[in-house]
Amino acid sequence: SDDLTQPPSVSVSPGQTARITCSGDVLTKQYVYWYQKKSGQAPVLVMYKDTERPSEIPDRFSGSSSGTTVTLTISGVQTEDEADYFCQSPDSSMNSVLFGGGTRLSVL
């Protein structure tokens, strides 16, 4: 099916590693894009084509892919990383865009 599934929440302490997953059958055929969304701000692209990081994004952000699951990893999490993270992918027909439900990253 062309759905993207994310865990609703992930919690880590500062300095730890956060892993946010995005799962869906379509991900064996399509790339995933990740967006960070802070309250009151527009989304920001933090990863594209599964593993590519925009130049302005800190290198503690990384991406990986395995089968039907793509993972956004944030190493050495900082308090400023606290946000909602959304994965996005084209659907299998390339006629539509899918968003995952979003994962709230809490930095405790």
Added chain:
Amino acid sequence: QVQLIQSGSELRNPGASVRVSCKASEYTFTNYPINWVRQAPGQGLEWMGWLNTKTGDPTYAQGFVGRFVFSSDASVTSAYLEINDLKPEDTAIYYCAGAALATGGAFEVWGQGTMLTVSS
């Protein structure tokens, strides 16, 4: 890098219409297909569709056919979202987002968002 500047917050009655604008800061407006995304209160991001800024052709996602109209005016480097026959469930923040070929179609540039409230 291009910036997208959206029009300000709107308050409308049910049944009314609204037009949200999204102005690109550079003349390379036609290089960026413009997507429209909304976020209802407490909800996630929802893709509404996209506008081919070279041809002016719109594509609407399921659920956004009929009352929603995408358009553009390249002479003023602007894209527009018009919503007709507004309903309370249209209350949301609406974002325009420019997709870039260099990043495989990622929504690389976002407007700041336009808050639309539909209430009597």
